[in-house]
Every structure is written in C-alpha cells, then in structure tokens.
Amino acid sequence: MKIKEYFKNLSKTYSGNYLAMIGCIIFAFTFLGAISRFIQGIIFRNSSIIKAIPISFLGETCFYLPITCVLAVIPIIVLFKFLLKPIYSLRAQILFILLSILLCICVNLFAPDYTYQGAGIYFPFVFALGFPIPIIAAIIFFILFYLDLTKHLDIKNKELTTNKYYINLVNIFYYYVLLIISIVFFIVAYYITLY
Numbered sequence: 001m002k003i004k005e006y007f008k009n010l011s012k013t014y015s016g017n018y019l020a021m022i023g024c025i026i027f028a029f030t031f032l033g034a035i036s037r038f039i040q041g042i043i044f045r046n047s048s049i050i051k052a053i054p055i056s057f058l059g060e061t062c063f064y065l066p067i068t069c070v071l072a073v074i075p076i077i078v079l080f081k082f083l084l085k086p087i088y089s090l091r092a093q094i095l096f097i098l099l100s101i102l103l104c105i106c107v108n109l110f111a112p113d114y115t116y117q118g119a120g121i122y123f124p125f126v127f128a129l130g131f132p133i134p135i136i137a138a139i140i141f142f143i144l145f146y147l148d149l150t151k152h153l154d155i156k157n158k159e160l161t162t163n164k165y166y167i168n169l170v171n172i173f174y175y176y177v178l179l180i181i182s183i184v185f186f187i188v189a190y191y192i193t194l195y
Contacts, residue, residue, distance in 0.1 A: 001149050011161045011170040014083065014153050015144035021079055022137060023173030025072040026180060029105045030060045062184050066133040071104040086157035093160060 001009075010016030034057050041049035078100040082093045147153045155161055 001151060003149075006145075006149065010174050011167045012155055013144075013148040014080070014155065015141055015148050016170055016174055017079060017083060017155075017161075018076060018144055019141055019177050020170040020173040021076050022069060022072045023175075023177035023180070024101065024169070025075060025104065026061060026065070026068045027173065027176060028101055029064065029068050029071065030057050032105050033057070033060050058183075061180055062187060065180070065184060066130060069133045069137040072137075074104055075100040082160060083155045083157050086159060090159050090163065093157075 001013075006013060006016075010020065034053050037049055037053050037056060041047065041053075075097060079097055082088075082097070086093070088096070144153070160166055
C-alpha cells in the first residue's frame with residue numbers, strides 16, 4: 001500500500017484504527033472532564049472553574065497523555081478483536097466499543113480535583129508513568145504502520161471499516177491525535193529551550 005492510499009483508507013488499516021482509538025480516548029477523557037468541571041462550577045457557584053475550562057481542556061489533553069494512552073488499551077483490544085474477527089452484529093460491536101470507552105474514562109467524571117488542573121485522581125500516575133508510555137504507543141503505531149504498508153495484516157471486518165460514520169470518526173480522531181502530538185511537541189520544545 002502506498003502512503004497516498006493509506007491516508008485515503010485509514011479505517012481499513014490497523015495503525016489508523018489504533019491511532020484513532022487513542023484520539024477518541026484523549027478527546028472523550030478531556031471532554032468528560034470539562035463537563036464535570038462545568039457541573040462542579042454550577043454546583044459550587046464558582047465561575048472561575050467554568051472560565052478555566054478551555055485552558056484545563058488543553059492542559060488535560062497534553063499533560064495526561066500518558067494516562068490516556070494507558071486508558072486506551074482496553075478499547076483498543078476490544079476494537080482489534082472485532083477487526084480481526086467480526087463477531088456479533090455491527091450495532092453490538094459499536095455498543096461494546098462504546099462501553100469499553102466509557103468504562104475507561106468514567107473515573108474522570110468523579111475526579112476529586114475540580115480546579116484548574118482537573119482529573120486530580122490521575123495526577124500521581126502521570127509522574128509514575130511519565131512520557132515513556134506515549135513513546136511505547138508511538139512504537140506500536142509505527143510497527144502497525146509498517147505492517148499496513150507492507151500488507152502483512154488484513155482486516156476481516158469489512159462491515160465496520162466500510163461504514164461511512166465509522167470512516168468519518170476514524171479520520172477525525174486520527175488527525176486529532178496528530179494535532180495533539182504537534183502541540184505537545186511544541187510545548188516540550190519550548191520548555192527545553194528555556195533551560
């Protein structure tokens with residue numbers, strides 16, 4: 001498969017599905033956190049929490065990248081199980097994928113820290129896991145990318161990968177991850193130049 005073909009058929013590649021699922025988890029995790037912060041701001045009548053949501057959204061997206069990569073493991077396993085062997089109906093597959101995503105991100109709804117950082121329950125794990133986790137995730141992506149380009153892998157679940165809604169979601173979240181990686185790279189590069 002050529003690179004041009006690859007980007008036209010992201011939903012039909014394992015690396016495209018893999019990166020899109022990570023993007024979905026990153027977005028869902030931070031979006032759920034933003035909703036939680038908004039609700040807390042209303043309950044506590046604290047407008048500063050609500051005003052800080054855009055900054056905390058960006059901060060959680062970048063800062064909690066190692067956590068979201070770990071949280072994506074279960075949904076990726078569920079997704080790949082369906083890509084390798086199309087069991088159940090398409091609706092049941094989508095339901096299982098959505099449930100696995102919700103299961104992994106639901107703790108952010110009840111995170112005890114609703115200030116500017118948000119998702120306080122995960123804070124200790126960021127330092128414990130650090131940024132080797134996104135590096136491992138990137139290595140897995142490049143392995144899958146190589147296998148996709150050399151056609152060593154074939155997706156059996158054509159019904160899911162040719163669904164127009166699924167194709168759009170894979171494309172959106174794939175490019176969302178690339179945008180997030182670019183932002184994180186520039187933030188890290190900026191702080192490195194300061195020292």
